[in-house]
Amino acid sequence: MSMVEMAEEESTRRGGVKVFAIHLKLGQLSGVVKDALLFSYEVACQGTALEGSQLIIEEVPVAVYCPNCRAESLLASLQRFCCGTCGALTSEVVRGKELEVVALEIQ
Amino acid sequence: MMSTQPRLVEVRQNVLKQNDLLARELRRRFREAGVSVISLVSSPGSGKTAFLEKALTLLAPEARVAALVGDLATENDAARLARSGAPVRQITTGTICHLDAQMVEHALAGWSLEELDVLFIENVGNLVCPSSYDLGEDLRLVLLSVTEGEDKPLKYPTIFNTADVAVITKIDLAGAVEFDHATAHRNIQSVRPGMRVFEVSAKTGAGMDELLPLLSARPAESEKVLAG
Numbered sequence: 120m121s122m123v124e125m126a127e128e129e130s131t132r133r134g135g136v137k138v139f140a141i142h143l144k145l146g147q148l149s150g151v152v153k154d155a156l157l158f159s160y161e162v163a164c165q166g167t168a169l170e171g172s173q174l175i176i177e178e179v180p181v182a183v184y185c186p187n188c189r190a191e192s193l194l195a196s197l198q199r200f201c202c203g204t205c206g207a208l209t210s211e212v213v214r215g216k217e218l219e220v221v222a223l224e225i226q
Numbered sequence: 227m228m229s230t231q232p233r234l235v236e237v238r239q240n241v242l243k244q245n246d247l248l249a250r251e252l253r254r255r256f257r258e259a260g261v262s263v264i265s266l267v268s269s270p271g272s273g274k275t276a277f278l279e280k281a282l283t284l285l286a287p288e289a290r291v292a293a294l295v296g297d298l299a300t301e302n303d304a305a306r307l308a309r310s311g312a313p314v315r316q317i318t319t320g321t322i323c324h325l326d327a328q329m330v331e332h333a334l335a336g337w338s339l340e341e342l343d344v345l346f347i348e349n350v351g352n353l354v355c356p357s358s359y360d361l362g363e364d365l366r367l368v369l370l371s372v373t374e375g376e377d378k379p380l381k382y383p384t385i386f387n388t389a390d391v392a393v394i395t396k397i398d399l400a401g402a403v404e405f406d407h408a409t410a411h412r413n414i415q416s417v418r419p420g421m422r423v424f425e426v427s428a429k430t431g432a433g434m435d436e437l438l439p440l441l442s443a444r445p446a447e448s449e450k451v452l453a454g
Contacts, residue, residue, distance in 0.1 A: 210421035
């Protein structure tokens with residue numbers, strides 16, 4: 120899994136330090152489910168330098184931009200892409216597609 | 227003395243960076259060769275292959291078309307599509323539930339992109355995982371058959387949100403399953419406001435004429451077709 124490889128590389132680059140945790144931003148629109156990711160993370164870590172490390176996920180809600188209000192708002196429901204203020208439909212997603220490693224906890 | 231307490235270091239790396247970079251490179255190659263690339267996503271059994279078979283047959287007299295088809299197993303789809311006369315290659319993914327940019331790149335080996343006008347990429351039947359993977363395509367079509375129910379877009383908003391155009395398939399069966407057109411359209415607009423929607427039957431050919439200009443358009447033109 121690319122996330123584990125990435126953390127291993129970073130660990131090697133820093134002289135083989137131990138990685139305790141990976142911090143990940145996960146958007147609601149990333150197409151990845153948190154529980155599935157947590158489960159596969161454990162499996163992917165087995166037999167690597169990251170075995171026993173933790174995956175800490177920060178979920179990012181979907182934010183859309185409304186051209187009418189010229190403002191961002193959080194989406195109340197993934198079933199309805201509309202502005203939180205005026206209710207107009209909008210498909211301009213500004214946040215919520217993230218699948219991004221933001222930090223590592225190392226020794 | 228060095229602290230043994232864990233410390234936090236910032237990294238900021240997109241997990242799918244490798245795929246995104248490869249997809250960007252593919253897109254550059256496609257543009258340079260002047261081939262427009264259209265991917266198809268849907269649940270299993272929505273009629274991607276039947277739709278593709280019809281599209282290849284209708285486009286073949288006018289344009290140089292080819293297709294890559296993804297499946298977990300079997301070469302059945304490639305064999306079926308080859309009847310259209312277009313070059314077709316099967317990508318069997320084994321246990322992987324989606325295509326990624328690297329699989330597409332490998333499958334293109336030996337093909338001269340300059341000799342093509344339109345390349346179709348049929349993804350593995352799945353409405354979840356394919357949404358995360360950019361394949362370098364210009365246009366992503368999401369297919370929804372009338373037999374699946376009008377609320378499919380609400381159940382899988384992510385894939386509808388990452389697609390450019392929705393195609394409702396098997397409309398020849400709409401009456402038999404009492405398909406509610408208005409609700410289906412409303413649900414699509416709710417998860418992807420402004421999305422263009424086409425209704426087709428690959429079996430009877432109904433609605434294909436309206437869709438063909440979009441499929442055979444060059445990438446820059448297809449934006450105009452979509453806007454108009």
